[in-house]
Amino acid sequence: MPKHTFQLNGETVTVDVEDDVRILWVLRDVLGVTGPKYGCGINVCKACTSHINGKAFNPCAVPVGAIGPGDEITTIEGLADTAPGDGLHPMQDAWLEHDVAQCGYCQPGQIMTAVALVNRVRAENRAITEDDLDSIRNVCRCGTYSRIREAIRTGAARM
Amino acid sequence: MPHDQTTDPPATGLSRRSFVGYVMGGTGLVVAADLALGAAPAQAAGLPIPSVPQVPELYDLNDFLTHCTMPTSGLIAIHVDEQGDAHFALPRMEVGQGITTSTAMIIAEELDLPVERVHVTLAPARRELLFNQLTGGSNTTISTYTPIRVAAAVARKALLDAAAIQLGALVTTLSVKGGVIFDLLGNSLSYGDAAALAAPAQTKQVQVELKAAAERNVVGTPQRRVDALDAVTGRKKFAMDLTEVDVPDALPTMVCRAPDLNGRPVSVRNQAAVAAMPGVTHVAIIPTGVAVRARTFGQCIDAVRALDVEWKGGTVAGRSSADILEELRSAQLPLAVPRLGATTVEGDFVFHFRSGSALEPNCAVADVRDGTATVWGGLKSPIDAQSKVAKALGLPQAKVTVNVVQGGGSFGRKLFSDAAIEAAQASQAFGAPVKLMWHRADEPRQGRVHPMATSRVRATVLLGSVISFEQRHTSVSTDFTHGLGERLTAEVAALPTGLGNLGFSETVFLLSQELPYNFGVVTQLLNESDRDFDRFNTSSVRNIYSPDVRTANELIVDQLAAKLKLDPVAFRLKHLKSGIVKNVLRRAAELGEWGRQMPAGTAQGIAIHKEYKGATAVLVEIDCRRQTVDRRVRDAVTGPRVTKATVVVDCGLAINPLGVQAQMMGGFSDGMAQALTYSNHLVDGHFLEASWDNSAYTRQWNTPFEFRCEVVDSDREEPGGIGEAGVAASMAAVACAYARATGSMPTEFPINFHDPLHFEPKSFVPSVPASPTNGLDFVS
Numbered sequence: 001m002p003k004h005t006f007q008l009n010g011e012t013v014t015v016d017v018e019d020d021v022r023i024l025w026v027l028r029d030v031l032g033v034t035g036p037k038y039g040c041g042i043n044v045c046k047a048c049t050s051h052i053n054g055k056a057f058n059p060c061a062v063p064v065g066a067i068g069p070g071d072e073i074t075t076i077e078g079l080a081d082t083a084p085g086d087g088l089h090p091m092q093d094a095w096l097e098h099d100v101a102q103c104g105y106c107q108p109g110q111i112m113t114a115v116a117l118v119n120r121v122r123a124e125n126r127a128i129t130e131d132d133l134d135s136i137r138n139v140c141r142c143g144t145y146s147r148i149r150e151a152i153r154t155g156a157a158r159m
Numbered sequence: 160m161p162h163d164q165t166t167d168p169p170a171t172g173l174s175r176r177s178f179v180g181y182v183m184g185g186t187g188l189v190v191a192a193d194l195a196l197g198a199a200p201a202q203a204a205g206l207p208i209p210s211v212p213q214v215p216e217l218y219d220l221n222d223f224l225t226h227c228t229m230p231t232s233g234l235i236a237i238h239v240d241e242q243g244d245a246h247f248a249l250p251r252m253e254v255g256q257g258i259t260t261s262t263a264m265i266i267a268e269e270l271d272l273p274v275e276r277v278h279v280t281l282a283p284a285r286r287e288l289l290f291n292q293l294t295g296g297s298n299t300t301i302s303t304y305t306p307i308r309v310a311a312a313v314a315r316k317a318l319l320d321a322a323a324i325q326l327g328a329l330v331t332t333l334s335v336k337g338g339v340i341f342d343l344l345g346n347s348l349s350y351g352d353a354a355a356l357a358a359p360a361q362t363k364q365v366q367v368e369l370k371a372a373a374e375r376n377v378v379g380t381p382q383r384r385v386d387a388l389d390a391v392t393g394r395k396k397f398a399m400d401l402t403e404v405d406v407p408d409a410l411p412t413m414v415c416r417a418p419d420l421n422g423r424p425v426s427v428r429n430q431a432a433v434a435a436m437p438g439v440t441h442v443a444i445i446p447t448g449v450a451v452r453a454r455t456f457g458q459c460i461d462a463v464r465a466l467d468v469e470w471k472g473g474t475v476a477g478r479s480s481a482d483i484l485e486e487l488r489s490a491q492l493p494l495a496v497p498r499l500g501a502t503t504v505e506g507d508f509v510f511h512f513r514s515g516s517a518l519e520p521n522c523a524v525a526d527v528r529d530g531t532a533t534v535w536g537g538l539k540s541p542i543d544a545q546s547k548v549a550k551a552l553g554l555p556q557a558k559v560t561v562n563v564v565q566g567g568g569s570f571g572r573k574l575f576s577d578a579a580i581e582a583a584q585a586s587q588a589f590g591a592p593v594k595l596m597w598h599r600a601d602e603p604r605q606g607r608v609h610p611m612a613t614s615r616v617r618a619t620v621l622l623g624s625v626i627s628f629e630q631r632h633t634s635v636s637t638d639f640t641h642g643l644g645e646r647l648t649a650e651v652a653a654l655p656t657g658l659g660n661l662g663f664s665e666t667v668f669l670l671s672q673e674l675p676y677n678f679g680v681v682t683q684l685l686n687e688s689d690r691d692f693d694r695f696n697t698s699s700v701r702n703i704y705s706p707d708v709r710t711a712n713e714l715i716v717d718q719l720a721a722k723l724k725l726d727p728v729a730f731r732l733k734h735l736k737s738g739i740v741k742n743v744l745r746r747a748a749e750l751g752e753w754g755r756q757m758p759a760g761t762a763q764g765i766a767i768h769k770e771y772k773g774a775t776a777v778l779v780e781i782d783c784r785r786q787t788v789d790r791r792v793r794d795a796v797t798g799p800r801v802t803k804a805t806v807v808v809d810c811g812l813a814i815n816p817l818g819v820q821a822q823m824m825g826g827f828s829d830g831m832a833q834a835l836t837y838s839n840h841l842v843d844g845h846f847l848e849a850s851w852d853n854s855a856y857t858r859q860w861n862t863p864f865e866f867r868c869e870v871v872d873s874d875r876e877e878p879g880g881i882g883e884a885g886v887a888a889s890m891a892a893v894a895c896a897y898a899r900a901t902g903s904m905p906t907e908f909p910i911n912f913h914d915p916l917h918f919e920p921k922s923f924v925p926s927v928p929a930s931p932t933n934g935l936d937f938v939s
Contacts, residue, residue: 043931105567
């Protein structure tokens with residue numbers, strides 16, 4: 001079976017798995033990294049949202065053979081380490097402050113999407129708009145959408 | 160006696176705050192209370208049912224659920240460990256509704272311990288609890304509030320008694336702060352040290368007094384969820400997050416399902432070829448499809464797609480939504496009052512199927528071997544799951560262990576154990592442990608749905624008064640065979656006179672539906688075709704009948720107000736019976752600035768609902784202007800936009816106001832989706848929707864820019880139910896606002912049901928879509 005090496009949450013990992021297995025399953029079923037959740041498997045619910053090289057992506061839609069040793073994947077488990085200090089990432093703190101989570105199933109993906117959105121908007125040198133928030137595709141079946149909007153604004157102010 | 164004003168004293172003869180509990184013998188402090196304690200629903204036996212008021216005013220579904228818990232004398236126990244922390248295994252299921260947090264608060268309050276030192280876990284199936292381990296009907300806090308308080312108070316008393324001896328002080332002179340006991344001289348003993356001294360050799364019964372309302376400092380204050388940190392760091396574990404350490408060798412398993420709804424497998428034509436695919440370990444027919452076990456779920460998906468299966472036809476082969484509508488119309492019970500020209504206001508409403516699925520798909524872990532079975536899953540009826548798994552495997556119930564894991568949402572879905580049964584069957588067939596998960600495509604297509612229904616309403620106005628209001632609700636059957644049905648069977652004799660002869664559905668309908676207005680002669684009847692369980696997979700989706708029933712009601716209420724030339728709020732206030740409903744309505748109107756000037760094409764809408772021993776009022780503003788309806792968001796179902804929502808709720812004693820607000824927001828998201836966008840289309844024997852890009856549940860692009868929820872101070876001392884209380888009034892308010900903005904009353908829900916499909920239906924064979932490979936094209 002082919003070996004695949006990539007960076008995961010700051011560490012180099014090597015897995016023995018077929019090229020076409022999507023990264024979500026490599027993370028969850030092979031490596032036991034279960035923060036990214038399955039919600040659709042076809043890149044529409046966004047529950048598995050993680051980062052690749054600092055940008056949001058959905059590992060359910062990327063075969064492990066498509067990435068290489070230089071690619072850095074960050075899951076919710078590694079997010080805090082991407083921010084300065086020993087604590088949580090400011091977006092995670094904002095999530096706690098607004099008590100966003102209900103069942104919590106979608107929230108790792110929501111937070112990873114939020115961080116990437118703030119970074120993207122910041123790179124464009126502008127503030128977050130209602131349209132930016134409207135463009136978030138992550139499903140929350142508990143319906144926490146309004147708190148997510150508030151938390152993103154709070155988190156953005158501290159990032 | 161109206162249940163929302165006072166509560167009967169417990170039948171024990173003790174005062175309302177005085178209860179009996181137990182300090183268990185042995186080592187370590189374990190205290191217990193009867194789970195049926197304090198369950199004092201409205202008196203059931205021998206109560207005459209007057210023609211007016213309606214049944215739920217006297218004895219509602221929650222009284223019934225609470226009543227069911229009374230004869231089951233299972234004990235619940237709190238353990239105080241050597242660190243002085245309290246541990247409690249809640250015989251209910253956490254699915255996001257916040258009961259682990261509120262239960263920790265209730266224990267912390269009575270025990271004078273910080274909330275973070277109370278550890279609430281979920282109890283496995285306990286058969287001795289009989290009916291008293293079902294999470295549904297928003298009944299958890301209503302039914303467990305008193306017993307849990309009593310157990311905590313017993314623990315506090317045992318700790319203080321032990322400390323009094325150790326410190327040589329009178330119990331009455333001791334005080335507790337943060338889990339440390341102090342005497343008047345400043346000597347102290349921690350709960351941990353006291354716990355070691357507190358356990359008697361033999362179990363003894365003790366009498367305790369509960370805290371008075373004025374002494375509370377945890378209950379009623381906003382508390383964040385106890386599992387929030389785990390949720391935002393990815394550490395919170397759901398069933399599919401159990402790893403090799405938890406259940407060794409439980410490999411991913413998925414099921415290939417029929418193209419038709421409830422089609423069943425006959426044979427597999429290429430079993431050997433699929434079994435030889437990469438990663439695949441097992442392939443076997445189970446009753447609901449063909450199960451595949453592999454190293455990864457991705458390889459299960461590939462194998463499911465490769466399977467060549469001969470299927471038996473489904474249970475609604477060739478049928479479509481229009482056919483079911485025709486059936487419902489012909490099953491409609493007649494209205495009693497004839498149409499009387501200009502004095503009649505009426506409406507004929509249609510509510511389409513909608514998926515009840517949560518974001519976490521149906522899933523369970525199972526290990527069946529050597530004549531025993533162990534199951535792990537998010538199960539709201541674990542005792543029922545235990546019984547059904549045992550039956551499916553041909554094992555005695557005592558050989559089946561059911562462990563309850565926190566669930567990723569439920570909305571009624573997890574009352575059923577569909578995935579646990581399949582997982583057990585697959586594990587038995589393979590002779591190996593499995594981690595079975597439904598593909599998302601299976602959820603709307605083969606999973607449980609809210610039944611399609613029609614609602615016929617006719618009201619009569621004479622001389623400026625509403626003299627009759629009739630409603631005939633006709634529905635595809637709701638499946639209650641998840642343990643609640645057993646309760647009904649067992650408890651039917653205890654029901655108020657006249658209810659005993661009704662079927663399950665009619666009983667739930669009668670116990671939950673209340674039209675809270677003085678409208679003269681009021682009749683509300685349900686008719687369900689009784690063989691539908693075999694055809695459709697339904698469940699009591701969040702708030703069961705109420706969202707549809709109340710939407711039909713409130714739209715007609717607005718029509719009546721218009722006919723009598725009264726403002727919708729003024730009309731409601733004039734006709735509402737209940738003070739608490741009037742109160743939330745007034746407050747919502749005030750907070751939401753009812754009656755403010757709105758541009759053409761936009762409007763406010765308001766609605767109320769009374770259930771779960773509380774009341775909810777929702778005021779929304781909707782924008783139906785062309786430029787808004789046609790706004791473009793990539794691959795989005797947009798349409799009318801609710802721009803602002805105000806929810807006011809009186810839920811009795813709010814244990815955790817922050818949790819109440821969260822439930823109202825969630826209930827609003829559900830209600831709005833059901834009014835505007837969210838449904839299942841039955842076409843030619845199967846549902847077309849197969850994923851979140853098809854099922855238009857509320858998304859950010861539908862979310863109001865402003866959402867506000869106020870939890871009013873209640874004059875009632877007992878908690879009501881909150882998990883479902885926000886749905887009905889939200890759906891109704893959105894529908895009423897839409898009617899006012901467009902000038903035409905919607906009669907079919909969701910309102911976009913007949914719009915051209917916004918998606919290309921995914922294949923039925925294979926039953927699941929291919930996993931995409933282009934994810935890196937969308938990196939953002």
